[in-house]
Amino acid sequence: MNFDLTKLLRPHIAELQPYTSARDEYTGKIGVFLDANENPYGSITDQDYNRYPDPYQQELKEKISEIKKVDPSQIFLGNGSDEAIDLLFRAFCNPGKDNVILLPPTYGMYEVSASINDIETRKVALTSDFQLQPEKIIGATDERSKIIFVCSPNNPSGNKVKREEIRFLLKNFTGIVVVDEAYIDFNDEPSFTTELEEFPNLLVIQTFSKAWGLASLRLGMAFGSKEIIRILNRIKPPYNISGLTQETVLKAMSNYGKVKKMIQEILIEREFLKERLEQLPFIQHIFPSHANFLLIKMPNATEVYNELIEQKVIVRNRSKVLLCEDCLRISVGTRNENEAFLKALKKVVSKTV
Ligand SMILES: Cc1ncc(COP(=O)(O)O)c(C=O)c1O
Numbered sequence: 001m002n003f004d005l006t007k008l009l010r011p012h013i014a015e016l017q018p019y020t021s022a023r024d025e026y027t028g029k030i031g032v033f034l035d036a037n038e039n040p041y042g043s044i045t046d047q048d049y050n051r052y053p054d055p056y057q058q059e060l061k062e063k064i065s066e067i068k069k070v071d072p073s074q075i076f077l078g079n080g081s082d083e084a085i086d087l088l089f090r091a092f093c094n095p096g097k098d099n100v101i102l103l104p105p106t107y108g109m110y111e112v113s114a115s116i117n118d119i120e121t122r123k124v125a126l127t128s129d130f131q132l133q134p135e136k137i138i139g140a141t142d143e144r145s146k147i148i149f150v151c152s153p154n155n156p157s158g159n160k161v162k163r164e165e166i167r168f169l170l171k172n173f174t175g176i177v178v179v180d181e182a183y184i185d186f187n188d189e190p191s192f193t194t195e196l197e198e199f200p201n202l203l204v205i206q207t208f209s210k211a212w213g214l215a216s217l218r219l220g221m222a223f224g225s226k227e228i229i230r231i232l233n234r235i236k237p238p239y240n241i242s243g244l245t246q247e248t249v250l251k252a253m254s255n256y257g258k259v260k261k262m263i264q265e266i267l268i269e270r271e272f273l274k275e276r277l278e279q280l281p282f283i284q285h286i287f288p289s290h291a292n293f294l295l296i297k298m299p300n301a302t303e304v305y306n307e308l309i310e311q312k313v314i315v316r317n318r319s320k321v322l323l324c325e326d327c328l329r330i331s332v333g334t335r336n337e338n339e340a341f342l343k344a345l346k347k348v349v350s351k352t353v
Contacts, residue, residue: 002174003201005227008146013091013235021238023055053243056233060246063253068206070193070223076232079240081182081207081220082109087232088203089117092146092176101140101148103132105156105321107180110149125322130157130287132165138172146175153183156318156329158289160187170199176228178203183291185211185263186270193223200225208249210292211263217245266292270332276342282349284326293331298349301326307348313341 006014022036033051042048054060061072068075078084093100095118102110102121114121122145124137137148148169152161170177179192181204192204203224209215219241222232273294277283285297295318298304305317305328316329330341 004174005200005225005231008092008175009231010090010092010094013231016234018234019238021052021055023052024238049243051243052239053241053246055238055240057241057246060241060250060253063250064221067253067256068191068193068221068223070196071226073226074196074223074229076222076224076229076236077241078220078222078232078236080209080218081180081205081222082113083236083240084205084220084222084232085109085178086113086116087235088147088176088178089113089119091231091235093117093119095119098144098146099142100146101137103137103148103150105130105154105318105323106149106151107155107182126154126157128323130154130159130323131162132169134165134168134172137169141173141175145173147178148173148175149178149180151180151182153181153187153289153291155182155291156293156295156316156321156324156327157287158183158291158293158295158329159287160189160290163189166192167195170195170202173201176201176203178205180205182207182210185259186267186292187290189290196223196225200227203228211266212249212252212259213262214249214252217248219245219249266332269335269338270294272335273330273332273338273342276338280346280349287327293329295324295327295329297325297327299326301328304328304345304348307351308341308344311344311348313344315341 026035036052038052039050043050057077061075064075065072076084099120099122100114102123103126104123111121122140124133124140127133150161150166153159154161166179179202181191184191184206192202196202203222206221208217208219270289274286277286277296283296283298287295301319302317305315308315318324318327318329
């Protein structure tokens with residue numbers, strides 16, 4: 001495999017003179033700050049937010065580095081992991097010329113981001129048990145293929161993708177392989193961050209939106225080679241992570257024990273939901289899950305979905321998605337929420353099936 005990052009990069013990005021913010025030019029914390037046109041009197045809120053935050057989130061990255069065992073220089077933080085996905089297109093994909101490979105059914109934002117950036121998507125479907133077709137994927141690439149997006153555990157199917165097959169892509173593709181691990185904390189396998197040293201073309205994406213319970217704060221992570229991370233940092237908006245988010249997450253990280261506890265509870269509830277669903281004769285299939293949701297197949301799924309909404313139980317209808325005909329995706333809730341869902345489901349199905 002011949003990986004040449006400079007060849008992959010869009011030429012105008014290589015030559016870009018990035019914006020330098022006030023907080024780039026002077027990084028000290030003490031002084032009379034008259035450099036960023038801020039309000040010197042404070043904020044209208046109880047807590048002050050009048051100063052711009054650290055553009056590179058150094059303190060937060062140090063802390064993330066301890067937990068994730070990845071050097072801070074190999075960590076990019078985005079306004080949700082969706083920001084990292086979008087920046088990859090902007091850095092590497094020339095509109096109207098380059099292409100990326102998507103493996104449906106998978107997370108919808110890869111395609112939306114590609115469309116926004118006017119990038120061709122080449123699709124190689126997963127198998128019926130939602131695994132890769134590695135040879136076919138490599139066969140679909142050409143010299144204009146820049147990125148392959150792999151999601152593991154995969155959304156919306158919930159399964160983990162075979163590790164050896166992801167490694168095959170990493171070894172045989174000359175572009176970047178993104179491994180989106182939004183649901184890694186619910187998996188029983190280690191993250192691909194352990195393989196960063198071996199593969200310069202690997203970019204692992206994770207998020208604080210799932211296991212950490214911080215979806216509203218919008219904080220996503222990308223882990224990759226120093227060189228790839230440097231490129232993402234050069235093109236990101238200067239203050240892409242708010243001071244409030246940086247502070248809150250920094251504090252939350254010393255409470256990692258609570259995250260582990262919540263993960264354990266979600267895993268117990270996933271099993272509870274699965275067992276209860278297995279007892280329902282109208283459920284045709286429950287797909288194996290290594291995430292915090294279950295994909296289930298049943299007759300008339302769209303009707304069931306609509307009736308569930310009438311009962312004020314909201315799940316995700318995936319019936320129109322490739323290989324997910326008649327499937328609903330159920331996020332694992334608390335015991336009360338799961339019981340409410342099961343009760344509503346039984347009631348609804350007695351009417352629709
Ligand atoms: C696979 C996958 N990647 C990324 C995301 C986006 O996460 P974030 O909230 O960090 O933007 C999601 C959200 O559902 C997801 O399912």
